[in-house]
Amino acid sequence: MTLSSHSRPQPKPGILDISAYVPGKSGAKGAKVHKLSSNESPIGASARAIEAYKAAAGTLELYPDGSASALRAAIANRYGLLADNIVCGAGSDELLQLLAHAYLGPGDEAIYSQYGFLVYPIAIQSNGATPVVAPETDYLADVDTILARVTDRTRMVFLANPNNPTGRYLPFSEVKRLHAGLPAHVLLVLDAAYAEYVRRNDYEAGLELVATSGNVVMTRTFSKIHGLAALRLGWAYCPAHVADVLNRVRGPFNISAPAIAAGAAAMADQEFVERAIAHNDAWLPWVTREIAALGLEVTPSVCNFVLVHFPADEARNAHAADAYLQEHGFVVRRMDAYGLPGALRITIGTEEANHGLVACLKAFLS
Numbered sequence: 001m002t003l004s005s006h007s008r009p010q011p012k013p014g015i016l017d018i019s020a021y022v023p024g025k026s027g028a029k030g031a032k033v034h035k036l037s038s039n040e041s042p043i044g045a046s047a048r049a050i051e052a053y054k055a056a057a058g059t060l061e062l063y064p065d066g067s068a069s070a071l072r073a074a075i076a077n078r079y080g081l082l083a084d085n086i087v088c089g090a091g092s093d094e095l096l097q098l099l100a101h102a103y104l105g106p107g108d109e110a111i112y113s114q115y116g117f118l119v120y121p122i123a124i125q126s127n128g129a130t131p132v133v134a135p136e137t138d139y140l141a142d143v144d145t146i147l148a149r150v151t152d153r154t155r156m157v158f159l160a161n162p163n164n165p166t167g168r169y170l171p172f173s174e175v176k177r178l179h180a181g182l183p184a185h186v187l188l189v190l191d192a193a194y195a196e197y198v199r200r201n202d203y204e205a206g207l208e209l210v211a212t213s214g215n216v217v218m219t220r221t222f223s224k225i226h227g228l229a230a231l232r233l234g235w236a237y238c239p240a241h242v243a244d245v246l247n248r249v250r251g252p253f254n255i256s257a258p259a260i261a262a263g264a265a266a267m268a269d270q271e272f273v274e275r276a277i278a279h280n281d282a283w284l285p286w287v288t289r290e291i292a293a294l295g296l297e298v299t300p301s302v303c304n305f306v307l308v309h310f311p312a313d314e315a316r317n318a319h320a321a322d323a324y325l326q327e328h329g330f331v332v333r334r335m336d337a338y339g340l341p342g343a344l345r346i347t348i349g350t351e352e353a354n355h356g357l358v359a360c361l362k363a364f365l366s
């Protein structure tokens with residue numbers, strides 16, 4: 001029996017307006033597949049984190065520590081923070097959702113920038129609030145256009161810095177200017193998922209701003225530089241009153257015991273992090289240069305991926321390139337959902353993947 005839409009349970013208003021997040025593809029043809037579609041670590045994870053994960057298998061019958069104390073202590077120790085102001089989540093995605101859940105409702109507005117991470121509108125709309133998009137300039141968030149969109153209904157501003165999928169960043173002076181222009185009751189969420197990759201003197205993830213104001217939260221992830229995407233682990237540094245709110249609404253055991261153990265070990269393994277940074281430092285400029293040398297426009301990135309723009313003609317456009325790359329074992333990310341159908345986002349891979357990708361693009365264009 002099929003039920004008409006009137007005779008079945010209905011979600012809250014706004015839920016059916018959400019465009020579901022489409023993750024990067026995994027599969028492709030070819031003997032060896034290089035997955036360059038989700039900005040994952042090309043050098044795996046810390047051996048110490050893997051060891052800790054395996055060791056946790058011995059006590060799977062026990063609930064985890066609901067306050068993830070060991071993990072929060074490891075993060076606090078690494079960055080010199082107050083452990084009480086750290087809240088961990090099942091990926092930073094969960095923290096973004098929890099923040100929206102706790103601070104947004106029908107009638108509220110939340111602002112994000114034009115090419116901002118697509119989890120923001122999902123989190124905003126899931127809670128019945130209205131997403132407000134601030135146009136970007138040259139694929140970069142613009143403080144003035146964001147501030148111009150603040151109304152008396154604005155409750156939150158989401159800023160990915162640096163941003164996925166553009167790879168660009170705002171200098172800290174601009175982030176401070178954004179914060180200074182927001183009313184004190186508006187929560188500024190600084191999503192710093194790619195902070196570790198940034199090698200610029202004028203960049204800061206936002207720890208100082210969190211510590212010195214009452215309306216800024218910074219989110220971080222273990223999915224990128226730490227190579228632990230499969231575990232689903234992220235953290236937020238918050239003012240005490242925001243940490244208190246998140247701890248009320250989160251699931252009591254939202255982080256699994258293996259994730260707590262592996263995350264704490266990963267945080268302590270700076271040598272691995274340095275290796276991951278060195279790999280990106282070597283290959284991000286190489287990939288950028290080589291792709292640009294093929295005549296394609298590459299948005300300058302400070303992350304572990306590049307946004308590549310393709311010509312408009314049917315034979316050489318982004319869709320044709322995506323199909324060709326996939327046919328040859330390179331899985332990259334289409335950008336249609338971001339309103340960038342002419343671009344592909346490509347993660348920095350292993351040496352073999354980077355060389356292969358450039359050679360494949362060259363063959364495609366010739």
Ligand SMILES: Cc1ncc(COP(=O)(O)O)c(C=O)c1O
Nearest residue numbers: 091092093117164193221223234
């Ligand atoms: C800007 C940004 N924020 C947050 C996330 C979510 O990361 P996770 O939920 O794996 O911690 C991602 C993942 O791609 C991202 O690109």
